[in-house]
Amino acid sequence: MIVTYNWLKEFVDCDLPAAELSHLLTMLGLEVERMEELGGGMDDVVVAKVLEKNQHPNADKLSLCKVDNGKEILNVVCGAQNFKAGDKVALAQIGATLPGDFKIKRSKIRGEESCGMLCSEKELALSLESSGIMILPEDFKIGTPLFDALGTKDTVFEIGLTPNRADCLSVVGIAREIAAKLGKKVHYPGLEVAETGAPIDGIASVAIKAPELCPRYTARHITGCTLAPSPAWLANRLQAAGIRSINNVVDVTNYVLLEYGHPLHAFDFKLVSGGKIVVAAAGEGEKFVTLDGQERVLTSNDLTIRDAEKGVALAGIMGGGNSEIGEGTTEVLLESAYFNPSAIRKTSKRLGIHTESSHRFERGTDVAGLTRALDRAAQLIAELSGGNIAKGVIDVYPHPVKPRTIKARLARINAVTGLCLSAAEVQDILERLEFEVTQTEPGVFQVTVPLFRVDLEREIDLVEEVVRLNGFEKVPATLPQASVFSDLPSDAQHLAARLKGLLVSQGLSEVINYSFVAPASCEKILLPADDVRSNGMVLLNPISDELSVMRTTMLPGLLDTAVKNISFRTLNLRIFEMRRIYLPAPGKELPEEPLYVSALLTGNRDLEGWNQQKGEIDFFDVKGIAENILADLSIPNVTFSAESLDPYYHPGKACRILCGNRVLGSFGELHPTVQENYGIGTPLYYLELNFEALLASRKGKGAAQVPSRFPSTFRDIAMLLPKEFPVADVLYCVKGVKAPELEGVDVFDVYTGGNIPAGEKSVAIRVRYGSKERTLTDDEVTRLHQRVTDALSKKLNVSFR
Numbered sequence: 001m002i003v004t005y006n007w008l009k010e011f012v013d014c015d016l017p018a019a020e021l022s023h024l025l026t027m028l029g030l031e032v033e034r035m036e037e038l039g040g041g042m043d044d045v046v047v048a049k050v051l052e053k054n055q056h057p058n059a060d061k062l063s064l065c066k067v068d069n070g071k072e073i074l075n076v077v078c079g080a081q082n083f084k085a086g087d088k089v090a091l092a093q094i095g096a097t098l099p100g101d102f103k104i105k106r107s108k109i110r111g112e113e114s115c116g117m118l119c120s121e122k123e124l125a126l127s128l129e130s131s132g133i134m135i136l137p138e139d140f141k142i143g144t145p146l147f148d149a150l151g152t153k154d155t156v157f158e159i160g161l162t163p164n165r166a167d168c169l170s171v172v173g174i175a176r177e178i179a180a181k182l183g184k185k186v187h188y189p190g191l192e193v194a195e196t197g198a199p200i201d202g203i204a205s206v207a208i209k210a211p212e213l214c215p216r217y218t219a220r221h222i223t224g225c226t227l228a229p230s231p232a233w234l235a236n237r238l239q240a241a242g243i244r245s246i247n248n249v250v251d252v253t254n255y256v257l258l259e260y261g262h263p264l265h266a267f268d269f270k271l272v273s274g275g276k277i278v279v280a281a282a283g284e285g286e287k288f289v290t291l292d293g294q295e296r297v298l299t300s301n302d303l304t305i306r307d308a309e310k311g312v313a314l315a316g317i318m319g320g321g322n323s324e325i326g327e328g329t330t331e332v333l334l335e336s337a338y339f340n341p342s343a344i345r346k347t348s349k350r351l352g353i354h355t356e357s358s359h360r361f362e363r364g365t366d367v368a369g370l371t372r373a374l375d376r377a378a379q380l381i382a383e384l385s386g387g388n389i390a391k392g393v394i395d396v397y398p399h400p401v402k403p404r405t406i407k408a409r410l411a412r413i414n415a416v417t418g419l420c421l422s423a424a425e426v427q428d429i430l431e432r433l434e435f436e437v438t439q440t441e442p443g444v445f446q447v448t449v450p451l452f453r454v455d456l457e458r459e460i461d462l463v464e465e466v467v468r469l470n471g472f473e474k475v476p477a478t479l480p481q482a483s484v485f486s487d488l489p490s491d492a493q494h495l496a497a498r499l500k501g502l503l504v505s506q507g508l509s510e511v512i513n514y515s516f517v518a519p520a521s522c523e524k525i526l527l528p529a530d531d532v533r534s535n536g537m538v539l540l541n542p543i544s545d546e547l548s549v550m551r552t553t554m555l556p557g558l559l560d561t562a563v564k565n566i567s568f569r570t571l572n573l574r575i576f577e578m579r580r581i582y583l584p585a586p587g588k589e590l591p592e593e594p595l596y597v598s599a600l601l602t603g604n605r606d607l608e609g610w611n612q613q614k615g616e617i618d619f620f621d622v623k624g625i626a627e628n629i630l631a632d633l634s635i636p637n638v639t640f641s642a643e644s645l646d647p648y649y650h651p652g653k654a655c656r657i658l659c660g661n662r663v664l665g666s667f668g669e670l671h672p673t674v675q676e677n678y679g680i681g682t683p684l685y686y687l688e689l690n691f692e693a694l695l696a697s698r699k700g701k702g703a704a705q706v707p708s709r710f711p712s713t714f715r716d717i718a719m720l721l722p723k724e725f726p727v728a729d730v731l732y733c734v735k736g737v738k739a740p741e742l743e744g745v746d747v748f749d750v751y752t753g754g755n756i757p758a759g760e761k762s763v764a765i766r767v768r769y770g771s772k773e774r775t776l777t778d779d780e781v782t783r784l785h786q787r788v789t790d791a792l793s794k795k796l797n798v799s800f801r
Contacts (some may be wrong), residue, residue, distance in 0.1 A: 006239050018157075026055065040153070120133050172260055193375045193382075196391050203275060219374075222390070256376050262366060265334075301346065316344040317351075387424060417466070516551065552598075668685065715781065719798040
């Protein structure tokens with residue numbers, strides 16, 4: 001909100017210097033973000049009179065002038081042609097500094113000396129544009145500083161308001177705060193509306209078809225208006241507030257918007273069909289051209305102002321081009337209404353329109369102050385345009401809003417603030433804010449809050465008002481009282497940190513993605529529509545349409561990260577994320593939030609180098625990472641199954657991780673269609689682990705094993721198996737032989753082709769035997785080995801080679 005010092009002083013008697021007033025406003029919670037002096041440091045720009053205007057001897061488009069500044073006659077070269085000898089002008093003398101840090105110096109222009117500069121309004125920051133130098137009134141005294149002569153020397157305050165302080169989006173609102181703090185009265189403008197026209201009832205009518213979106217609509221009718229440029233005082237006020245002057249009628253609506261904080265709209269009444277105003281929702285898909293010339297496509301949730309045939313304004317946001325004030329306007333219908341803040345905010349956001357009007361309606365205006373703003377604007381339009389105001393006001397207000405009443409307790413106020421205020425002091429503070437206060441019993445107040453304070457709803461809000469007006473600096477500084485305790489990390493937290501460290505130690509980098517994904521992300525990873533993960537929770541107010549659903553798997557986020565990295569030619573990726581996912585829980589409002597750790601790998605296994613073999617990451621690299629994690633966390637009886645895989649995996653190149661019947665996760669190569677959907681041409685490998693399932697499957701913390709002092713021995717077994725037979729079953733079978741001397745088993749060769757029968761494969765395993773108590777004899781090892789081969793033969797029916 002931008003307001004000037006002189007404007008505030010019209011409403012409240014305040015003789016504080018501008019700097020002190022700025023501090024006072026900030027301490028009231030109305031932070032002054034910028035303070036600028038209009039005309040400050042520009043006393044060297046003075047009123048001067050042009051005595052002579054002659055053609056420059058060396059330039060066709062320049063004039064050589066003699067100018068009287070009240071002290072001496074100066075030569076000035078000027079390029080403008082909109083003045084003549086005898087005119088009074090604005091002269092920037094040598095040494096003056098104009099806006100933009102432009103310093104005036106003595107100079108020679110095409111061989112002629114120039115001792116100053118004749119200025120335009122734009123060059124003095126008095127207007128956004130100008131067509132020539134500034135011509136001043138004849139009664140201005142020569143030599144007077146220009147801004148003193150214009151009466152525009154002022155201080156501009158730019159106030160950063162919090163969204164809840166809609167009442168201070170006006171000069172009156174800020175003046176009200178100053179008056180309350182200083183214990184003064186607000187001088188409201190006199191509203192003496194001279195109604196000289198015909199009764200308004202026979203001229204115009206208003207109907208509200210959506211009272212829940214527009215509780216109140218008021219209007220006045222003015223005839224005989226003559227459009228003209230606004231007087232200097234009005235144009236300068238708007239210019240100081242950053243609003244461009246248009247004409248006397250439109251400028252008045254903007255002026256009253258700033259003054260009272262209530263948006264108004266003026267219609268050219270001759271363009272309002274049937275003299276009817278109807279407040280109603282737009283038709284679905286209706287097209288409407290706003291004042292900025294843009295065609296907007298509306299929905300049934302958008303509120304419009306209509307006449308008997310068409311829409312004439314987008315309610316609370318912007319008028320229509322088909323009813324705007326323009327050349328030839330003589331009849332004006334002036335609107336002052338209240339619109340539902342939520343409805344205005346939704347329409348404004350959807351259409352991408354933000355105006356001074358929508359900014360105020362979104363935050364809530366004073367439904368009781370509509371007619372005050374309407375009368376003020378009608379009065380000024382009649383004065384400035386010579387119009388006649390019709391008798392009466394149209395005021396459609398089917399369900400009047402009653403002011404809110406809040407109970408406040410003195411004990412509560414003092415307890416929260418640490419102050420020792422008396423009941424009389426609290427009542428005085430609240431009444432200075434124009435609240436109605438009744439003390440129902442000692443120390444208990446019944447406070448009726450005026451409708452312009454839409455932000456006050458509870459007792460604690462009144463506590464804030466009291467401490468704010470009393471002075472934040474008076475609140476005693478105390479240290480908070482709290483118990484000091486040490487909250488040691490839980491086992492789960494320790495394990496989570498350990499798991500992250502383990503992944504980092506294997507060359508993976510942690511990433512953190514949004515917890516939101518695009519609605520189509522589940523389709524891109526091939527999840528069917530009936531999968532619970534395809535029905536994630538939809539956000540009510542998303543950052544964007546592409547981040548509007550809570551993620552049910554971390555795969556889409558990791559794939560998006562991979563796409564971005566690959567687009568920057570980072571082709572070797574090893575990334576992981578450990579975060580929560582959000583799975584819909586049938587019959588519950590909130591989702592389940594299990595913690596998952598997921599990893600995505602692609603590219604080369606090792607960095608390129610002269611001593612490195614070039615090889616791409618494959619299924620077994622991911623399997624190794626998974627096995628390292630499971631071993632480090634001491635999870636026993638782990639098995640791998642290629643059944644019931646998620647559809648985003650490549651068939652035959654992925655598996656699930658099981659501990660008994662509990663699913664711990666899965667890993668494998670992603671489906672080629674998934675890679676194609678994300679535009680990635682190289683194989684991608686994905687690992688997904690349910691952290692809570694890992695926790696539940698742990699068996700102790702695992703103890704360090706002392707290596708045996710006695711040597712181990714190895715025996716190899718080569719066998720023939722069907723080509724599709726899982727080698728893992730061979731390992732499970734060997735490990736199932738209950739013998740403490742059986743230390744381990746590994747696969748060291750898998751071979752097809754050559755002398756191997758069609759449809760079969762040769763598998764060679766190495767079994768390691770040993771004891772911690774003694775060295776095993778050959779006979780003992782032979783007997784143990786026979787037990788292993790017998791188990792393979794009986795349970796798996798393998799053929800030995």
